[in-house]
Amino acid sequence: MNKKKLSVVIPVYNRKNLVKDAIDSVLDQKLKSYEIIVVDDGSTDGTRKAIEEYSDEIKIISQENSGPAVARNRGIAMAEGEYITFLDSDDLWFPWTLSTFERAIEEYNCPSLIVGTDIVTKLGEGVTAKRGPYKSKAWKNFYTATLEGDGQAEAPSIRKTAVDAEALRKVGGFTTKDVNFEDADLWMNLGVARGFVHVKSPPVAAYRRHKGGISNDASRVYRGVRELVRSEEEGQYPGGEEYQSARTKIITVYTRSKSVALVNQGEYRKAFSIYKNTLSMNISNRRWKYILFFPFLLLYSVIK
Template structure:
Protein backbone atom coordinates (compact mmCIF):
# COMPACT_ATOMS: atom_id res chain seq x y z
CA UNK A 1 0.00 0.00 0.00
CA UNK A 2 1.50 3.38 -0.98
CA UNK A 3 1.80 6.09 1.65
CA UNK A 4 0.38 8.82 -0.62
CA UNK A 5 -2.33 8.67 -3.25
CA UNK A 6 -1.96 11.69 -5.53
CA UNK A 7 -5.32 12.67 -7.06
CA UNK A 8 -5.17 14.91 -10.14
CA UNK A 9 -8.51 15.94 -11.68
CA UNK A 10 -8.22 17.30 -15.21
CA UNK A 11 -10.48 18.73 -17.88
CA UNK A 12 -9.14 19.82 -21.28
CA UNK A 13 -5.67 20.70 -20.00
CA UNK A 14 -3.59 18.47 -22.25
CA UNK A 15 -1.20 21.38 -22.86
CA UNK A 16 -0.34 21.67 -19.14
CA UNK A 17 -0.98 18.18 -17.77
CA UNK A 18 2.38 16.77 -18.88
CA UNK A 19 4.25 19.49 -17.00
CA UNK A 20 2.25 18.75 -13.87
CA UNK A 21 2.95 15.02 -14.06
CA UNK A 22 6.65 15.57 -14.64
CA UNK A 23 6.78 17.59 -11.42
CA UNK A 24 5.34 14.54 -9.64
CA UNK A 25 7.77 12.04 -11.10
CA UNK A 26 10.81 13.95 -9.85
CA UNK A 27 9.72 13.68 -6.21
CA UNK A 28 12.47 12.68 -3.79
CA UNK A 29 9.92 10.72 -1.73
CA UNK A 30 8.76 7.88 -3.96
CA UNK A 31 6.15 5.90 -1.98
CA UNK A 32 3.10 7.08 -3.89
CA UNK A 33 0.56 6.28 -6.58
CA UNK A 34 -0.81 8.70 -9.17
CA UNK A 35 -4.50 8.77 -10.04
CA UNK A 36 -5.54 11.11 -12.84
CA UNK A 37 -9.29 11.61 -13.16
CA UNK A 38 -10.22 12.70 -16.68
CA UNK A 39 -13.43 14.69 -16.22
CA UNK A 40 -14.73 14.19 -19.76
CA UNK A 41 -11.91 15.93 -21.66
CA UNK A 42 -12.37 16.46 -25.39
CA UNK A 43 -8.81 17.56 -26.21
CA UNK A 44 -5.63 15.44 -26.41
CA UNK A 45 -5.69 14.42 -22.73
CA UNK A 46 -5.94 10.69 -23.56
CA UNK A 47 -2.85 10.85 -25.74
CA UNK A 48 -0.87 12.72 -23.09
CA UNK A 49 -1.79 10.18 -20.41
CA UNK A 50 -1.00 7.24 -22.68
CA UNK A 51 2.65 8.33 -22.72
CA UNK A 52 2.97 7.56 -19.01
CA UNK A 53 1.77 3.98 -19.20
CA UNK A 54 1.50 2.19 -15.86
CA UNK A 55 2.99 5.07 -13.92
CA UNK A 56 -0.48 6.63 -13.90
CA UNK A 57 -3.86 5.09 -13.03
CA UNK A 58 -6.40 6.79 -15.26
CA UNK A 59 -10.03 7.09 -14.17
CA UNK A 60 -12.62 8.57 -16.51
CA UNK A 61 -16.06 10.06 -16.10
CA UNK A 62 -18.44 12.31 -17.99
CA UNK A 63 -17.87 15.97 -17.20
CA UNK A 64 -19.28 16.53 -13.70
CA UNK A 65 -16.89 19.06 -12.21
CA UNK A 66 -13.75 19.04 -10.11
CA UNK A 67 -15.40 17.99 -6.85
CA UNK A 68 -16.95 14.84 -8.32
CA UNK A 69 -13.68 14.05 -10.13
CA UNK A 70 -11.70 14.31 -6.89
CA UNK A 71 -14.24 12.07 -5.16
CA UNK A 72 -13.72 9.37 -7.79
CA UNK A 73 -10.01 9.55 -7.04
CA UNK A 74 -10.67 9.29 -3.28
CA UNK A 75 -12.86 6.25 -3.90
CA UNK A 76 -10.00 4.43 -5.67
CA UNK A 77 -7.15 5.68 -3.48
CA UNK A 78 -5.02 2.96 -1.87
CA UNK A 79 -2.72 5.25 0.14
CA UNK A 80 -2.81 6.22 3.81
CA UNK A 81 -3.05 9.88 2.80
CA UNK A 82 -4.58 11.56 -0.24
CA UNK A 83 -2.81 14.58 -1.75
CA UNK A 84 -4.55 16.77 -4.31
CA UNK A 85 -2.87 18.44 -7.25
CA UNK A 86 -4.60 20.46 -9.97
CA UNK A 87 -3.57 19.67 -13.52
CA UNK A 88 -2.12 23.13 -14.18
CA UNK A 89 -0.04 23.41 -10.99
CA UNK A 90 3.49 22.22 -10.24
CA UNK A 91 5.30 20.59 -7.33
CA UNK A 92 8.87 21.00 -6.16
CA UNK A 93 11.05 17.89 -5.77
CA UNK A 94 10.77 18.13 -1.98
CA UNK A 95 6.94 18.46 -1.81
CA UNK A 96 5.95 14.92 -0.80
CA UNK A 97 8.99 14.57 1.43
CA UNK A 98 7.98 17.73 3.29
CA UNK A 99 4.48 16.43 3.93
CA UNK A 100 5.87 13.10 5.11
CA UNK A 101 8.29 14.86 7.46
CA UNK A 102 5.46 16.93 8.98
CA UNK A 103 3.23 13.87 9.33
CA UNK A 104 5.95 11.95 11.17
CA UNK A 105 6.95 14.92 13.33
CA UNK A 106 3.39 15.56 14.57
CA UNK A 107 2.16 11.99 14.99
CA UNK A 108 -0.09 11.53 11.98
CA UNK A 109 -2.41 14.58 11.90
CA UNK A 110 -5.64 14.30 9.94
CA UNK A 111 -4.77 17.26 7.70
CA UNK A 112 -1.47 18.82 6.64
CA UNK A 113 -1.58 22.05 4.64
CA UNK A 114 1.35 23.56 2.79
CA UNK A 115 2.11 27.01 1.42
CA UNK A 116 2.05 27.75 -2.34
CA UNK A 117 4.12 30.04 -4.54
CA UNK A 118 2.18 31.79 -7.31
CA UNK A 119 3.40 31.94 -10.91
CA UNK A 120 2.27 32.60 -14.46
CA UNK A 121 5.26 31.11 -16.30
CA UNK A 122 7.15 28.07 -14.93
CA UNK A 123 10.50 29.88 -15.09
CA UNK A 124 9.33 32.14 -12.27
CA UNK A 125 9.51 29.19 -9.85
CA UNK A 126 13.30 29.04 -10.23
CA UNK A 127 13.52 31.66 -7.48
CA UNK A 128 11.97 29.27 -4.93
CA UNK A 129 14.57 27.69 -2.66
CA UNK A 130 14.25 24.74 -0.34
CA UNK A 131 14.15 25.81 3.30
CA UNK A 132 14.21 23.87 6.59
CA UNK A 133 10.80 22.68 7.77
CA UNK A 134 8.86 25.33 9.65
CA UNK A 135 5.44 24.09 10.75
CA UNK A 136 2.66 24.98 13.18
CA UNK A 137 0.46 22.36 14.85
CA UNK A 138 -3.13 22.76 16.05
CA UNK A 139 -5.62 20.47 17.77
CA UNK A 140 -7.76 20.55 14.61
CA UNK A 141 -8.47 22.76 11.60
CA UNK A 142 -10.98 25.02 13.39
CA UNK A 143 -8.35 25.76 16.05
CA UNK A 144 -6.33 27.58 13.34
CA UNK A 145 -9.17 30.01 12.56
CA UNK A 146 -7.35 33.13 13.77
CA UNK A 147 -4.24 32.42 11.68
CA UNK A 148 -3.87 34.22 8.34
CA UNK A 149 -2.51 31.99 5.60
CA UNK A 150 -3.71 30.77 2.20
CA UNK A 151 -6.18 27.90 2.59
CA UNK A 152 -6.92 25.60 -0.34
CA UNK A 153 -7.24 21.90 -1.15
CA UNK A 154 -4.46 22.37 -3.71
CA UNK A 155 -1.93 22.15 -0.88
CA UNK A 156 -3.31 19.57 1.54
CA UNK A 157 -2.56 15.98 2.48
CA UNK A 158 -5.49 14.31 4.25
CA UNK A 159 -5.89 10.93 5.89
CA UNK A 160 -7.84 8.79 3.47
CA UNK A 161 -10.19 7.46 6.14
CA UNK A 162 -10.98 11.03 7.29
CA UNK A 163 -11.88 12.04 3.72
CA UNK A 164 -14.16 9.07 3.30
CA UNK A 165 -15.78 9.63 6.69
CA UNK A 166 -16.95 13.15 5.71
CA UNK A 167 -17.94 12.09 2.19
CA UNK A 168 -15.27 13.92 0.22
CA UNK A 169 -16.12 17.02 -1.78
CA UNK A 170 -19.55 18.44 -2.49
CA UNK A 171 -20.81 17.72 -5.99
CA UNK A 172 -21.95 21.34 -6.34
CA UNK A 173 -20.06 23.26 -9.05
CA UNK A 174 -18.81 26.03 -6.82
CA UNK A 175 -15.36 27.59 -6.72
CA UNK A 176 -14.85 27.08 -2.98
CA UNK A 177 -15.68 23.39 -2.66
CA UNK A 178 -12.24 22.96 -1.07
CA UNK A 179 -13.13 25.26 1.83
CA UNK A 180 -16.38 23.38 2.36
CA UNK A 181 -14.36 20.16 2.67
CA UNK A 182 -12.01 21.76 5.20
CA UNK A 183 -14.96 22.91 7.31
CA UNK A 184 -16.39 19.39 7.33
CA UNK A 185 -12.94 18.15 8.40
CA UNK A 186 -12.83 20.94 10.97
CA UNK A 187 -12.79 18.77 14.11
CA UNK A 188 -10.77 15.84 12.74
CA UNK A 189 -7.87 15.44 15.20
CA UNK A 190 -4.61 17.09 14.25
CA UNK A 191 -4.00 19.91 11.78
CA UNK A 192 -0.54 21.10 10.71
CA UNK A 193 0.25 24.13 8.59
CA UNK A 194 3.64 23.99 6.88
CA UNK A 195 4.88 27.54 6.52
CA UNK A 196 8.16 26.53 4.87
CA UNK A 197 9.38 25.26 2.56
CA UNK A 198 6.94 26.27 -0.17
CA UNK A 199 5.45 23.07 -1.56
CA UNK A 200 3.59 24.02 -4.73
CA UNK A 201 3.57 26.37 -7.69
CA UNK A 202 0.03 27.72 -8.06
CA UNK A 203 -0.58 28.87 -11.62
CA UNK A 204 -2.44 32.16 -11.94
CA UNK A 205 -4.70 32.67 -14.93
CA UNK A 206 -5.77 36.10 -16.12
CA UNK A 207 -9.30 37.47 -15.83
CA UNK A 208 -12.52 36.39 -14.16
CA UNK A 209 -15.43 35.23 -16.31
CA UNK A 210 -19.06 35.96 -15.46
CA UNK A 211 -19.57 32.30 -14.56
CA UNK A 212 -16.55 32.30 -12.21
CA UNK A 213 -17.97 35.32 -10.40
CA UNK A 214 -21.32 33.60 -10.00
CA UNK A 215 -19.67 30.38 -8.79
CA UNK A 216 -17.67 32.34 -6.22
CA UNK A 217 -20.87 33.95 -4.94
CA UNK A 218 -22.73 30.62 -4.93
CA UNK A 219 -19.89 28.98 -3.01
CA UNK A 220 -20.00 31.47 -0.15
CA UNK A 221 -23.80 31.35 -0.05
CA UNK A 222 -23.48 27.57 0.23
CA UNK A 223 -21.05 27.86 3.16
CA UNK A 224 -23.38 30.26 4.99
CA UNK A 225 -26.35 27.98 4.32
CA UNK A 226 -24.51 24.88 5.57
CA UNK A 227 -23.52 26.75 8.75
CA UNK A 228 -27.11 27.87 9.34
CA UNK A 229 -28.33 24.29 8.89
CA UNK A 230 -25.76 22.96 11.36
CA UNK A 231 -24.03 20.81 8.75
CA UNK A 232 -20.51 21.65 9.91
CA UNK A 233 -19.11 19.88 13.01
CA UNK A 234 -18.28 21.31 16.42
CA UNK A 235 -21.65 22.54 17.66
CA UNK A 236 -22.19 25.86 19.38
CA UNK A 237 -18.83 25.75 21.17
CA UNK A 238 -16.95 26.01 17.85
CA UNK A 239 -19.30 28.45 16.12
CA UNK A 240 -17.04 31.49 16.44
CA UNK A 241 -14.15 29.61 14.82
CA UNK A 242 -16.31 28.38 11.96
CA UNK A 243 -17.72 31.85 11.33
CA UNK A 244 -14.25 33.41 11.48
CA UNK A 245 -13.17 31.14 8.62
CA UNK A 246 -16.37 31.42 6.56
CA UNK A 247 -16.68 35.18 6.93
CA UNK A 248 -13.07 35.76 5.94
CA UNK A 249 -14.08 34.16 2.62
CA UNK A 250 -17.22 36.32 2.45
CA UNK A 251 -15.22 39.53 2.82
CA UNK A 252 -12.69 38.46 0.21
CA UNK A 253 -15.31 37.36 -2.35
CA UNK A 254 -17.62 40.34 -1.83
CA UNK A 255 -14.74 42.72 -2.60
CA UNK A 256 -13.74 40.60 -5.60
CA UNK A 257 -17.31 40.81 -6.92
CA UNK A 258 -17.40 44.60 -6.61
CA UNK A 259 -14.04 44.94 -8.35
CA UNK A 260 -15.45 42.95 -11.29
CA UNK A 261 -18.71 44.86 -11.55
CA UNK A 262 -21.09 42.47 -9.77
CA UNK A 263 -22.35 44.79 -7.05
CA UNK A 264 -25.69 42.95 -7.03
CA UNK A 265 -24.08 39.69 -5.92
CA UNK A 266 -21.73 41.46 -3.49
CA UNK A 267 -24.59 43.27 -1.77
CA UNK A 268 -26.61 40.08 -1.45
CA UNK A 269 -23.62 38.26 0.06
CA UNK A 270 -23.15 41.15 2.49
CA UNK A 271 -26.81 40.91 3.51
CA UNK A 272 -26.70 37.14 3.97
CA UNK A 273 -23.60 37.34 6.16
CA UNK A 274 -24.68 40.18 8.50
CA UNK A 275 -25.97 37.89 11.25
CA UNK A 276 -22.68 36.04 11.35
CA UNK A 277 -20.68 39.26 11.35
CA UNK A 278 -22.54 40.39 14.48
CA UNK A 279 -21.41 37.17 16.20
CA UNK A 280 -17.71 37.40 15.32
CA UNK A 281 -17.93 40.57 15.15
CA UNK A 282 -16.41 42.51 12.24
CA UNK A 283 -17.65 46.08 12.63
CA UNK A 284 -15.23 47.54 10.10
CA UNK A 285 -16.72 45.39 7.34
CA UNK A 286 -20.33 45.82 8.47
CA UNK A 287 -20.09 49.62 8.59
CA UNK A 288 -17.47 50.19 5.92
CA UNK A 289 -18.41 47.85 3.08
CA UNK A 290 -21.56 49.65 1.77
CA UNK A 291 -19.87 53.09 1.38
CA UNK A 292 -16.73 51.43 -0.05
CA UNK A 293 -18.88 49.61 -2.61
CA UNK A 294 -20.63 52.83 -3.64
CA UNK A 295 -17.32 54.70 -3.98
CA UNK A 296 -15.77 51.84 -5.95
CA UNK A 297 -18.79 51.66 -8.26
CA UNK A 298 -18.61 55.39 -8.94
CA UNK A 299 -14.93 55.11 -9.85
CA UNK A 300 -15.72 52.27 -12.27
CA UNK A 301 -18.57 54.32 -13.81
CA UNK A 302 -16.28 57.29 -14.47
CA UNK A 303 -13.66 55.24 -16.33
Protein backbone atom coordinates in the same frame (compact mmCIF):
# COMPACT_ATOMS: atom_id res chain seq x y z
CA MET B 1 6.72 4.11 12.36
CA ASN B 2 6.09 2.53 8.99
CA LYS B 3 6.29 4.85 6.03
CA LYS B 4 2.89 5.98 4.85
CA LYS B 5 2.03 5.64 1.19
CA LEU B 6 0.54 8.78 -0.33
CA SER B 7 -1.92 9.04 -3.21
CA VAL B 8 -1.80 12.05 -5.51
CA VAL B 9 -5.09 12.94 -7.23
CA ILE B 10 -4.96 15.24 -10.28
CA PRO B 11 -8.28 16.20 -11.92
CA VAL B 12 -7.92 17.60 -15.42
CA TYR B 13 -10.19 19.13 -18.05
CA ASN B 14 -8.87 20.43 -21.39
CA ARG B 15 -5.35 21.24 -20.26
CA LYS B 16 -3.17 19.18 -22.52
CA ASN B 17 -0.48 21.87 -22.49
CA LEU B 18 -0.39 22.21 -18.70
CA VAL B 19 -1.14 18.83 -17.16
CA LYS B 20 2.19 17.32 -18.24
CA ASP B 21 4.04 19.92 -16.19
CA ALA B 22 1.93 19.01 -13.16
CA ILE B 23 2.55 15.28 -13.61
CA ASP B 24 6.27 15.81 -14.17
CA SER B 25 6.48 17.82 -10.95
CA VAL B 26 5.10 14.81 -9.06
CA LEU B 27 7.33 12.30 -10.82
CA ASP B 28 10.28 14.46 -9.79
CA GLN B 29 9.60 13.81 -6.10
CA LYS B 30 12.46 12.60 -3.95
CA LEU B 31 10.01 10.46 -1.99
CA LYS B 32 9.01 7.41 -4.05
CA SER B 33 6.27 5.81 -1.94
CA TYR B 34 3.30 7.27 -3.78
CA GLU B 35 0.82 6.73 -6.58
CA ILE B 36 -0.55 9.22 -9.12
CA ILE B 37 -4.21 9.12 -10.14
CA VAL B 38 -5.19 11.41 -13.02
CA VAL B 39 -8.92 11.85 -13.57
CA ASP B 40 -9.76 13.10 -17.06
CA ASP B 41 -13.02 15.01 -16.64
CA GLY B 42 -14.30 14.58 -20.21
CA SER B 43 -11.56 16.53 -21.98
CA THR B 44 -11.99 17.20 -25.71
CA ASP B 45 -8.68 18.88 -26.55
CA GLY B 46 -6.27 15.96 -26.63
CA THR B 47 -5.63 15.85 -22.89
CA ARG B 48 -6.31 12.12 -22.80
CA LYS B 49 -3.61 11.46 -25.38
CA ALA B 50 -1.17 13.64 -23.44
CA ILE B 51 -1.66 11.78 -20.16
CA GLU B 52 -1.55 8.37 -21.84
CA GLU B 53 2.15 9.02 -22.45
CA TYR B 54 2.53 8.35 -18.71
CA SER B 55 0.40 5.19 -18.64
CA ASP B 56 3.21 3.12 -17.07
CA GLU B 57 3.64 5.60 -14.23
CA ILE B 58 0.11 6.77 -13.40
CA LYS B 59 -3.45 5.49 -13.06
CA ILE B 60 -5.89 7.09 -15.50
CA ILE B 61 -9.61 7.43 -14.89
CA SER B 62 -11.98 8.87 -17.49
CA GLN B 63 -15.45 10.27 -16.89
CA GLU B 64 -18.00 12.51 -18.55
CA ASN B 65 -17.48 16.19 -17.75
CA SER B 66 -18.82 16.54 -14.21
CA GLY B 67 -16.58 19.13 -12.56
CA PRO B 68 -13.43 18.98 -10.43
CA ALA B 69 -15.17 17.92 -7.22
CA VAL B 70 -16.66 14.81 -8.82
CA ALA B 71 -13.29 14.08 -10.42
CA ARG B 72 -11.50 14.36 -7.07
CA ASN B 73 -14.05 12.06 -5.46
CA ARG B 74 -13.42 9.48 -8.19
CA GLY B 75 -9.74 9.70 -7.38
CA ILE B 76 -10.41 9.33 -3.66
CA ALA B 77 -12.45 6.19 -4.32
CA MET B 78 -9.55 4.64 -6.28
CA ALA B 79 -6.76 5.76 -3.96
CA GLU B 80 -4.77 3.13 -2.09
CA GLY B 81 -2.67 5.46 0.05
CA GLU B 82 -3.14 6.14 3.75
CA TYR B 83 -2.99 9.84 2.89
CA ILE B 84 -4.46 11.61 -0.12
CA THR B 85 -3.04 14.76 -1.67
CA PHE B 86 -4.41 16.92 -4.45
CA LEU B 87 -2.77 18.85 -7.27
CA ASP B 88 -4.65 20.87 -9.86
CA SER B 89 -3.57 20.31 -13.43
CA ASP B 90 -2.27 23.86 -13.84
CA ASP B 91 -0.22 23.99 -10.63
CA LEU B 92 3.15 22.53 -9.67
CA TRP B 93 4.89 20.84 -6.77
CA PHE B 94 8.52 20.96 -5.72
CA PRO B 95 10.77 17.88 -5.44
CA TRP B 96 10.47 17.96 -1.65
CA THR B 97 6.67 18.28 -1.42
CA LEU B 98 5.72 14.70 -0.58
CA SER B 99 8.73 14.14 1.68
CA THR B 100 7.68 17.27 3.59
CA PHE B 101 4.18 15.88 4.04
CA GLU B 102 5.63 12.54 5.13
CA ARG B 103 7.82 14.22 7.74
CA ALA B 104 4.79 15.98 9.23
CA ILE B 105 2.81 12.72 9.26
CA GLU B 106 5.55 10.96 11.21
CA GLU B 107 6.39 13.87 13.50
CA TYR B 108 2.81 14.44 14.64
CA ASN B 109 1.58 10.85 14.76
CA CYS B 110 -0.68 10.81 11.73
CA PRO B 111 -2.78 14.00 11.93
CA SER B 112 -5.99 14.21 9.93
CA LEU B 113 -5.06 17.33 7.95
CA ILE B 114 -1.73 18.85 6.92
CA VAL B 115 -1.53 22.21 5.21
CA GLY B 116 1.61 23.70 3.67
CA THR B 117 2.42 27.03 2.05
CA ASP B 118 2.72 27.94 -1.61
CA ILE B 119 4.15 30.57 -3.91
CA VAL B 120 2.17 32.50 -6.51
CA THR B 121 3.34 33.13 -10.05
CA LYS B 122 1.87 33.84 -13.46
CA LEU B 123 1.58 31.18 -16.12
CA GLY B 124 4.60 31.42 -18.39
CA GLU B 125 6.89 32.82 -15.75
CA GLY B 126 9.63 30.72 -14.27
CA VAL B 127 8.91 28.98 -10.98
CA THR B 128 11.70 29.09 -8.44
CA ALA B 129 11.62 28.39 -4.73
CA LYS B 130 14.19 27.88 -2.03
CA ARG B 131 13.65 24.79 0.06
CA GLY B 132 14.71 26.40 3.31
CA PRO B 133 14.47 24.81 6.77
CA TYR B 134 11.55 22.67 7.86
CA LYS B 135 9.22 24.52 10.23
CA SER B 136 5.82 23.33 11.44
CA LYS B 137 3.26 23.65 14.20
CA ALA B 138 0.41 21.41 15.30
CA TRP B 139 -2.98 21.93 16.89
CA LYS B 140 -5.74 19.73 18.27
CA ASN B 141 -7.80 20.25 15.12
CA PHE B 142 -8.49 22.64 12.24
CA TYR B 143 -10.94 24.77 14.21
CA THR B 144 -8.54 25.15 17.14
CA ALA B 145 -5.84 26.48 14.82
CA THR B 146 -8.31 29.04 13.49
CA LEU B 147 -9.32 30.19 16.96
CA GLU B 148 -5.69 30.55 17.98
CA GLY B 149 -4.95 32.83 15.06
CA ASP B 150 -3.18 30.65 12.52
CA GLY B 151 -4.03 32.47 9.29
CA GLN B 152 -3.13 29.49 7.11
CA ALA B 153 -5.88 27.50 8.77
CA GLU B 154 -8.58 29.87 7.60
CA ALA B 155 -8.42 29.25 3.85
CA PRO B 156 -6.04 26.47 2.77
CA SER B 157 -5.79 25.66 -0.94
CA ILE B 158 -6.22 22.10 -2.13
CA ARG B 159 -2.83 22.00 -3.88
CA LYS B 160 -0.96 22.28 -0.57
CA THR B 161 -2.81 19.76 1.60
CA ALA B 162 -2.50 16.13 2.64
CA VAL B 163 -5.53 14.45 4.22
CA ASP B 164 -5.86 11.21 6.12
CA ALA B 165 -7.77 8.94 3.75
CA GLU B 166 -10.00 7.47 6.45
CA ALA B 167 -11.00 10.90 7.77
CA LEU B 168 -11.61 12.13 4.23
CA ARG B 169 -13.90 9.26 3.35
CA LYS B 170 -15.71 9.53 6.67
CA VAL B 171 -16.97 13.04 5.79
CA GLY B 172 -17.86 11.98 2.24
CA GLY B 173 -15.17 13.82 0.31
CA PHE B 174 -16.05 16.95 -1.66
CA THR B 175 -19.54 18.30 -2.20
CA THR B 176 -20.64 17.67 -5.78
CA LYS B 177 -22.90 20.71 -6.01
CA ASP B 178 -22.04 23.12 -8.85
CA VAL B 179 -20.42 25.71 -6.61
CA ASN B 180 -17.06 27.22 -5.76
CA PHE B 181 -15.51 26.69 -2.32
CA GLU B 182 -15.99 22.94 -2.29
CA ASP B 183 -12.57 22.89 -0.63
CA ALA B 184 -13.73 25.25 2.14
CA ASP B 185 -16.76 23.04 2.70
CA LEU B 186 -14.47 20.03 3.08
CA TRP B 187 -12.17 21.72 5.59
CA MET B 188 -15.23 22.76 7.60
CA ASN B 189 -16.47 19.16 7.65
CA LEU B 190 -13.01 18.08 8.84
CA GLY B 191 -13.02 20.81 11.49
CA VAL B 192 -12.89 18.57 14.57
CA ALA B 193 -10.97 15.65 13.05
CA ARG B 194 -7.95 14.76 15.18
CA GLY B 195 -4.77 16.69 14.44
CA PHE B 196 -4.09 19.70 12.25
CA VAL B 197 -0.57 20.62 11.13
CA HIS B 198 0.63 23.76 9.40
CA VAL B 199 3.95 23.30 7.63
CA LYS B 200 5.26 26.85 7.46
CA SER B 201 8.44 25.98 5.54
CA PRO B 202 9.44 24.90 2.96
CA PRO B 203 6.75 25.85 0.41
CA VAL B 204 5.12 22.79 -1.13
CA ALA B 205 3.32 24.14 -4.21
CA ALA B 206 3.32 26.80 -6.92
CA TYR B 207 0.03 28.41 -7.95
CA ARG B 208 0.17 29.57 -11.57
CA ARG B 209 -2.39 32.30 -12.20
CA HIS B 210 -4.11 32.40 -15.59
CA LYS B 211 -7.49 33.20 -17.11
CA GLY B 212 -8.51 29.64 -17.82
CA GLY B 213 -9.71 28.66 -14.34
CA ILE B 214 -13.22 28.59 -12.92
CA SER B 215 -12.40 30.07 -9.52
CA ASN B 216 -13.61 33.56 -10.57
CA ASP B 217 -16.87 32.49 -12.21
CA ALA B 218 -19.31 34.95 -10.60
CA SER B 219 -22.29 32.59 -10.49
CA ARG B 220 -20.29 29.73 -9.00
CA VAL B 221 -18.70 32.07 -6.47
CA TYR B 222 -22.13 33.38 -5.43
CA ARG B 223 -23.63 29.91 -5.14
CA GLY B 224 -20.60 28.70 -3.19
CA VAL B 225 -20.86 31.50 -0.66
CA ARG B 226 -24.60 30.93 -0.22
CA GLU B 227 -23.96 27.22 0.31
CA LEU B 228 -21.35 27.84 3.03
CA VAL B 229 -23.69 30.21 4.86
CA ARG B 230 -26.67 27.88 4.48
CA SER B 231 -24.72 24.88 5.78
CA GLU B 232 -23.62 26.82 8.85
CA GLU B 233 -27.09 28.19 9.55
CA GLU B 234 -28.61 24.71 9.29
CA GLY B 235 -26.01 23.21 11.63
CA GLN B 236 -24.47 20.87 9.08
CA TYR B 237 -20.87 21.46 10.15
CA PRO B 238 -19.41 19.73 13.24
CA GLY B 239 -18.24 21.41 16.42
CA GLY B 240 -21.45 22.82 17.87
CA GLU B 241 -21.38 26.02 19.91
CA GLU B 242 -17.80 25.38 21.06
CA TYR B 243 -16.46 26.07 17.57
CA GLN B 244 -19.12 28.38 16.15
CA SER B 245 -16.79 31.38 16.19
CA ALA B 246 -14.15 29.39 14.30
CA ARG B 247 -16.63 28.42 11.60
CA THR B 248 -17.94 31.96 11.11
CA LYS B 249 -14.39 33.28 11.05
CA ILE B 250 -13.48 30.88 8.25
CA ILE B 251 -16.65 31.64 6.28
CA THR B 252 -16.08 35.39 6.47
CA VAL B 253 -12.50 35.02 5.26
CA TYR B 254 -13.86 33.58 2.02
CA THR B 255 -16.89 35.83 1.69
CA ARG B 256 -15.17 39.16 2.30
CA SER B 257 -12.63 38.76 -0.47
CA LYS B 258 -15.16 37.34 -2.91
CA SER B 259 -17.76 40.04 -2.32
CA VAL B 260 -15.12 42.64 -3.18
CA ALA B 261 -14.10 40.63 -6.25
CA LEU B 262 -17.73 40.52 -7.41
CA VAL B 263 -17.97 44.31 -7.10
CA ASN B 264 -14.89 44.61 -9.30
CA GLN B 265 -16.60 42.33 -11.84
CA GLY B 266 -19.71 44.52 -11.85
CA GLU B 267 -21.83 41.87 -10.12
CA TYR B 268 -23.29 44.36 -7.66
CA ARG B 269 -26.46 42.49 -6.66
CA LYS B 270 -24.56 39.29 -5.91
CA ALA B 271 -21.91 41.22 -3.98
CA PHE B 272 -24.47 43.04 -1.84
CA SER B 273 -26.38 39.83 -1.19
CA ILE B 274 -23.21 38.25 0.20
CA TYR B 275 -22.55 41.30 2.36
CA LYS B 276 -26.09 41.26 3.73
CA ASN B 277 -26.22 37.52 4.39
CA THR B 278 -22.89 37.49 6.25
CA LEU B 279 -23.25 40.79 8.11
CA SER B 280 -24.05 39.17 11.46
CA MET B 281 -21.05 36.85 11.10
CA ASN B 282 -18.76 39.78 10.34
CA ILE B 283 -20.14 41.72 13.29
CA SER B 284 -19.54 38.78 15.64
CA ASN B 285 -15.96 38.58 14.36
CA ARG B 286 -15.51 42.36 14.62
CA ARG B 287 -14.66 42.84 10.96
CA TRP B 288 -15.31 46.57 11.31
CA LYS B 289 -13.10 47.68 8.45
CA TYR B 290 -14.99 45.48 5.98
CA ILE B 291 -18.40 46.27 7.48
CA LEU B 292 -17.85 50.02 7.07
CA PHE B 293 -15.76 50.00 3.89
CA PHE B 294 -17.81 47.69 1.69
CA PRO B 295 -20.96 49.88 1.32
CA PHE B 296 -18.78 52.80 0.19
CA LEU B 297 -16.94 50.59 -2.29
CA LEU B 298 -20.23 49.30 -3.68
CA LEU B 299 -21.78 52.76 -3.95
CA TYR B 300 -18.70 54.25 -5.58
CA SER B 301 -18.53 51.38 -8.10
CA VAL B 302 -22.21 51.75 -9.03
CA ILE B 303 -22.16 55.52 -9.62
CA LYS B 304 -18.73 56.02 -11.15
